[in-house]
Amino acid sequence: MDRVAVIGASMTQFGQREAWLRELLAEAGQACLEDAGIEADELDHLYVSNMASGEFEGQTGVMNALAHDLGGLGAYTQRIDQTSASGGAGAYAAWQSVASGASELTLLVGGEKMTHVSTGEATDVIASLTHPVEYKHGITLPAFAGLTARTYLESFDAPREALAKVAVKNHRHGVDNPHAQFRKEIDVETVMDSPIVADPLRLYDFCPITDGSAALLFCPEPMAREITDEYSVVTGIGGATDTHVVHERSNPTTMEGVVDSSQEAYDMAGRGPDEIDVAELHDMFTILEVLQSEDLGFFEKGQGWQAVENGITDREGRLPVNTSGGLKSKGHPLGASGVAQLYEIHQQLTGQAGPRQVAGDVGLACNVGGFGNCVTTTLLEAGA
Amino acid sequence: MSLQAYRCPNGHVSYPGHPRCPDCGSPQEDTIDLSDRTATVVTWTVSTATPPGVRQPNPLAIVEFEADGAEVRAIGGLTTENISTGDEVRPVFVEELRDPAAGIRAADSQDWDGYRFEPVD
Numbered sequence: 001m002d003r004v005a006v007i008g009a010s011m012t013q014f015g016q017r018e019a020w021l022r023e024l025l026a027e028a029g030q031a032c033l034e035d036a037g038i039e040a041d042e043l044d045h046l047y048v049s050n051m052a053s054g055e056f057e058g059q060t061g062v063m064n065a066l067a068h069d070l071g072g073l074g075a076y077t078q079r080i081d082q083t084s085a086s087g088g089a090g091a092y093a094a095w096q097s098v099a100s101g102a103s104e105l106t107l108l109v110g111g112e113k114m115t116h117v118s119t120g121e122a123t124d125v126i127a128s129l130t131h132p133v134e135y136k137h138g139i140t141l142p143a144f145a146g147l148t149a150r151t152y153l154e155s156f157d158a159p160r161e162a163l164a165k166v167a168v169k170n171h172r173h174g175v176d177n178p179h180a181q182f183r184k185e186i187d188v189e190t191v192m193d194s195p196i197v198a199d200p201l202r203l204y205d206f207c208p209i210t211d212g213s214a215a216l217l218f219c220p221e222p223m224a225r226e227i228t229d230e231y232s233v234v235t236g237i238g239g240a241t242d243t244h245v246v247h248e249r250s251n252p253t254t255m256e257g258v259v260d261s262s263q264e265a266y267d268m269a270g271r272g273p274d275e276i277d278v279a280e281l282h283d284m285f286t287i288l289e290v291l292q293s294e295d296l297g298f299f300e301k302g303q304g305w306q307a308v309e310n311g312i313t314d315r316e317g318r319l320p321v322n323t324s325g326g327l328k329s330k331g332h333p334l335g336a337s338g339v340a341q342l343y344e345i346h347q348q349l350t351g352q353a354g355p356r357q358v359a360g361d362v363g364l365a366c367n368v369g370g371f372g373n374c375v376t377t378t379l380l381e382a383g384a
Numbered sequence: 385m386s387l388q389a390y391r392c393p394n395g396h397v398s399y400p401g402h403p404r405c406p407d408c409g410s411p412q413e414d415t416i417d418l419s420d421r422t423a424t425v426v427t428w429t430v431s432t433a434t435p436p437g438v439r440q441p442n443p444l445a446i447v448e449f450e451a452d453g454a455e456v457r458a459i460g461g462l463t464t465e466n467i468s469t470g471d472e473v474r475p476v477f478v479e480e481l482r483d484p485a486a487g488i489r490a491a492d493s494q495d496w497d498g499y500r501f502e503p504v505d
Binding site: 124128135139151195315 | 398399400406426427428429430431432433434436437438439442444445446457458459461469480481482487488490493494495496498502
């Protein structure tokens with residue numbers, strides 16, 4: 001079986017956009033094809049990662065719309081929804097399509113249009129993924145973050161400021177990302193003085209609501225070698241689920257979906273966590289970056305917050321995490337985020353990350369849906 | 385109208401119930417009414433950015449009951465923001481926990497009554 005390569009990558013400006021989802025998807029998709037020098041009519045498969053275009057703007061069938069708008073008619077299309085993990089799930093599907101031989105060229109485009117609705121309405125669309133016994137109490141994803149952050153801080157004697165430092169770091173990284181929603185440094189005081197959203201977490205512990213799109217183009221590695229010198233390879237990928245009902249988890253500070261999916265990805269790649277050079281983690285909430293950094297095996301359980309305090313996950317640190325600025329400063333257009341994580345890793349591995357560039361040949365992206373309900377972990381490596 | 389946990393023949397207990405026991409896959413045949421017993425607060429938050437039809441602020445907790453030798457957790461609103469981890473609470477019935485017409489979920493697809501938790505003095 002040939003390895004599966006990524007030969008093109010793109011992302012749109014993230015933030016408050018006037019464009020609707022169809023236009024955002026076409027913008028990213030077209031830029032990705034141009035990045036690789038491929039025409040849309042060469043595509044065998046075309047996938048769209050998206051959580052809720054029907055709920056947000058009353059537009060369904062977006063995979064068909066994109067094929068038509070790009071000139072990719074004839075391609076097999078599907079829309080992939082795994083809530084916030086739709087992008088990672090799309091990468092899994094795209095990898096499968098090429099690895100199985102079903103497709104020689106698969107374009108994956110993730111996107112979401114969210115900012116035209118109120119914060120309360122967007123929160124409700126996202127909270128609609130919860131179980132009825134959760135939904136009827138008005139549980140939101142930020143509320144799960146508050147509940148879990150309290151358990152983490154109390155269990156491991158971690159200072160509240162340690163979580164603020166995740167936001168400070170990712171905002172600092174985002175300054176150098178031209179596509180990021182926020183390109184502004186903040187300090188710990190900014191986080192600690194911001195309004196409470198879900199006690200003990202405050203406004204700056206949360207990612208914003210965002211419009212945007214990102215895309216990746218996959219093909220077999222032998223074909224990649226003929227097309228470009230700048231490609232990366234999917235060497236490991238794994239997906240897993242955790243409970244739908246969040247309080248039914250036996251250990252609330254362990255994200256089992258992260259543990260399981262990363263183990264699959266490490267096994268496939270023949271790699272371990274100590275071999276990762278750069279990582280994009282799903283920091284929808286500051287606490288999530290800390291939990292993932294532990295459940296991926298980067299740090300011992302209960303010690304991820306110390307790694308942030310010690311600068312290990314800074315761009316200049318031993319294991320840079322979220323060089324893109326993360327969801328926190330880059331923004332979080334649900335279906336786009338997992339694709340945009342891999343865009344950043346691809347740029348890093350192919351030396352195209354500009355001022356964000358770090359040294360490394362092995363990258364990891366962890367994309368989380370719900371409160372860890374669905375997870376995809378992907379290892380990308382520089383093409384040989 | 386109830387706060388019912390479900391038990392399978394192998395003694396695993398869950399709240400809510402599932403068509404098959406999440407631990408062993410057996411049908412959950414017994415129910416345990418939790419509404420007349422007290423629980424311990426495992427963790428809590430006060431949610432201030434609430435969706436349409438939800439009270440603001442919305443204090444919430446995950447609590448743990450002892451149910452015939454097993455521990456089972458539930459999530460629910462709190463009657464107060466004055467709460468600490470480890471507090472003992474009891475369920476209090478509420479006819480309508482949020483406005484069923486205001487949110488995105490089909491109102492008829494689920495029930496909207498249930499129990500919030502209040503501290504036991």
